[in-house]
Amino acid sequence: MRTTKLLLSATLGLSFLGASLSTHAQDKPLRIGWVYALGNAPAVIADRKGFFREEGVNVEIKSFGDGPVVQQALSSGELDMAYIGVPPVYQWYARGLNSRILAKVNYGQAAVITQADSKIKEVKDLKGGKIAGIAKGSGMDVLLRGYVLKEASGLEPDRDINVVSMPAGNMTAALDRNLVDAAFTWEPFISTALLRGTSRVVLDVNKAIPEYPWYIVMGMPRTLAQRPDDVLKVLRAHHRAIDFLNKHPDEANRILAEAFEIAPVKTADGREIAPVKVIEEARKRIGWSDRIENTDLQFIQRLINYSRSLGFLNKDLKATEFIDTSWQQRAVQAPAKPAAARQN
Template identity: 60%
Template structure:
């Protein structure tokens, strides 16, 4: 009799433990950038919850921080720029690209009344950029300077490492002569009238992919259904961004606490208007097309040429779109 009483209790405990494990939140990290708006929208509008997916979403500073969190198994999936993915893959962190997040975002700015008129004019000047070897630095050195401007990054230009939030002030004060920045900082500077657009990368390289959704091999192995749910919510968020721009702009402006910008004529520009301006240089899509894969290969080539890595990684090992395809059903 004692054994028969224990059996239901044991079964109940087993069921409870199984349910607790199933309810374990999927830990999502993302770089706090406007281009990663889909994860913010999905959380704000309850798309993860609609899919029956418990999540723990964390905004982090940059790609290297996210990669370190993945390596420490503090995250399961992440929204991050492409270069850190393949650079860390070459070092042993075999995370896989599952979907695209956005296209565009970056631009080169110079002072509105400054002497620099072309990219070639950057020679001998100071340019605000980010940490050497980071994703945006790969794009700056590999494409903007070497390929487009025909300049040597380490000798022709003095690249000054600084946070993107400090670049506009540095440009206005003459600390630097140009800046390689991204949204919303580009739009804030342009709307204020303190800067001029020297190069819109998305215009030069239409719809180039940047942020992607990645997952660890163990996440894909142990939680494949949750990965599909995540990507289904991701698709819904992108559809909302594209189909309801005014409402989406409000969500983004609030998430990034975008303050009103004063134009040179004294008029004010709201946070929503800043986002609308930023949409001229970035957009959102989940699909990874052949052109996107070719650009990822191009970025890897830049990283090899710049000596940021020496490995050759086959795209078939780096990208798996099967989960995204399941999320479309």
């Protein structure tokens, strides 16, 4: 009898401990990293509008300068989910980081710009010159070398044109000082340069490849396994943020101008343009959607193929290997919570 009581007590104790650990895991903030770029605006909106909180998930949001740094934080266990570009996901997937793309974040964002008075009309006119880009092997570098230079313009990177790596924030100054002939950059850097009146667009990638996907929401296997309900809540908040961006552009633009610390733009003739105008200008080249379409899968496969041909990927991959749209479908199909329940 005593033995039976001891076993029962031990069993109850272990059950209580398991429940306690599970509850504790759910109480811990879900750590979400995001690349500091306007394309990832839904992460900012969901946080600042309280959508994560209203969906009942405790999150900790942290911004990073680029995708490779985010992936390092993911692989070291510092993050659970991320808003990140597609290329870092499949590059690290090929190395064994078995993460999954769960939803889309945006489309568009990148362009080649040059000085307003430059004689360059097309990217192919840059042959023999210099173009600013970010770190070799990064997602934007894959798009620059694989599509912009090779496929769209017939230029061989490093042979026909010199790609000069630098932070995006330094590119406009490099153009002004004639250190480079053009720059491949993204929003809001493009719009700031255009509104200054010192630059013009040579190639808008979103016009060449309409609504091409770039940033996505991804989750780590341990997160998907241990905190599935919280993942769905994050995706619901993400969906609401995109809906807000599309239906309330004026308020969203004000939030983004503040969040990205956009400074007033000084034009060549001395005028000052309000920060919110930078976001309005950027919307000409960028938009937001969470739904992964067949055309998105096709474009992602193109990126994979570019990476492989450029020597940035050590194996052949299929986009469907690491994209799981079932999470997004479950999140969107789930019944919405009443407002009162969201606040509790």
